[in-house]
Amino acid sequence: MDNVDKNILEILEQDARTKPDEIAKLTGISGEEIQEKIKHFEQAGIIRKYKTIVDWDVAGEDYVYAIIELKVTLQRRQGYQVIAERLYKFDEVRSVRLISGDHDISLTVRGKSMKQVAFFVAEKIATLENIQSTSTHFVLKTYKEDGVILSETEQVKRLPITP
Amino acid sequence: MLNNCDPSRFLASKLENVPPSGIRRFFDLVSDIDDVVSLGVGEPDFHTPWHIREACIHAIEEGETSYTSNFGLKELREEISNLYLLRHSTHYNPENEVLITTGVSEALDIAIRTIVNPGDEIIIVEPSYVAYTPSVIFSGGTPVPVKTHVENNFKLVPEDLRSAISDKTKAIILNYPNNPTGAAMGKKELELIADIVEENDLLVISDEIYECLTYNKKHTCFATLEGMKERTILLNGFSKAYSMTGFRVAYALAPPEIINAMMLIHQYTMLCAPTVAQIGAIEALKYGNSSMDKMIREYDRRRRLIVNSFNDIGLSCFEPEGAFYAFPSVRSTGLTSEHFAEKLLNEQKVATVPGDVFGKSGEGFLRCSYAASTENIKIALERIEQFISDLE
Secondary structure (H helix, E strand, O other): OOOOHHHHHHHHHHHOOOOHHHHHEEEEHHHHHHHHHHHHHHHHHHHOOOOOOOHHHHHHOOOEEEEEEEEEEOOOOOOOHHHHHHHHHOOOEEEEOOOHHHHHHEEEEEEOOOOHHHHHHHHHHHHOOOEEEEEEEEOOOEEEEEEOOOOOOOOOOOOOOOO | OOHHOOOOHHHEEEEHHOOOOOOHHHHHHHOOOOEEEOOOOOOOOOOHHHHHHHHHHHHHHHHOOOOOOOOOOOHHHHHHHHHHHHOOOOOOOOOOOOOEEHHHHHHHHHHOOOHOOOEEEEEEEEEEOOOOHHHHHOOOOOEEEEOOOHHOOOOOOOOHHHHHOOOEEEEEEEEEOOOOOOOOOOOOHHHHHHHHHHOOOOOOEEOOOOOOOOOOOOOHHHHHOOOOOHEEEEEEEEEOOOOHHHHHHHEEEEOOOHHHHHHHHHHHOOOOOOOHHHHHHHHHHOOOOOHHHHHHHHHHHHHHHHHHHHHHHHOOOOOOOOOOOOOOEOHHOOOHHHHHHHHHHHOEHHHHHEEEHHOHHHHHHHEOOOOHHHHHHHHHHHHHHHHHHHHH
């Protein structure tokens, strides 16, 4: 990965909507080359997806998030991968991670209400045969999501003209 | 008559030779206008990294709020010494060759006061940072400007330097990467300057505050050139590399005889650099380098954007290789720097700094800082384009 590649990825990571021509101006490389490189990133799985970070609180949609920690029992010829696959296929499940410590797997679950999330966990997750126990933590407020600060960010207080 | 008493008659006459900074005047103009997009700022738009601020907060909580040694905290001097060993393979003894100062501004002031006798000539490479000429005048010396030109990408040309040297010349102030032009000089080019310095038995004050901000080339530290370490007062600090302008902490590196003499002034005027800032500086040197690469790439992208856009608009702009300034020419418009900048501010609400503020050779140019968000740079450039088409 050279500096040009890093530049393109950093620009898109900051704003996925930056057009190839603009990236060209910022990097000194032609727009066509940029397009080719982006295509390559997409095909190679370096760029997975272009998404928008929405603050649903501000939008007035009251989603409920919960972090669910799971203890699992591994069966013969069956690793964590198989369990993870069963978990991530649920639309309610927003993220699945294998973790170290007291628990084995951590999920983020999104629902319309606490009740809905609680039922989902009780009926769909806890009943899976590999799941030994679950521990549900409801999210009260999100301050920072994926590197983006969701509460008010601080402004650099600079004078308009300085030497 | 007692009411005839004019306080200004108490002022020292040497101040008469120092006009107020042109930047100050522009600052006042800008302050009266709302919604200005500013390319006039000479400091990073990145926040001071949080771990540095956090280290300072912790230091205050721990009560580290008293004076330090006049030289500055030993740990900081050792970190700086290590930095130069690692980065430039040159050794400065933290005991007697490193002095921590309150910003490069203080380091510059005491360096000049340390070496200047009345009548000594100090060569200043123009366009230059606004403080050099006044500092020389305050110390009783005579500033001698050497112009640089856009044809040479604002690098110092050996012949121009030679013709400015007289038998009264004592020192040259160099500043590469340069504020306001963004010019940087490579090793070979600086070696030619070093030869002249040696031939004429001169000293160099090398202000390398923008060292970390060089693009497409490696910075050459002037003191590392052959025979130059004994002839160089090196100035550097934390403001630009770590976005720590308000902390006021920097350093001077020089032979022990010179550091000792600078120390004499420093101990009676400043005593020591702010303690909390020194602790922040230690934190920056120890753990602050990971975020720097990313920051430099970001500046580099903005640099391309601003230079390409100026050239597209029709304001020709040479490619700056350092700092965070572009220095486009406004000569094609027929306006002076000052007229252009003032009109641009009033009509399109874009703040820039007219080049003549940095010396006569800056006339015909504008200093445009790209230490502003890409978004603001784009808006500013659109407005400047509009401004140019309105002129025609």
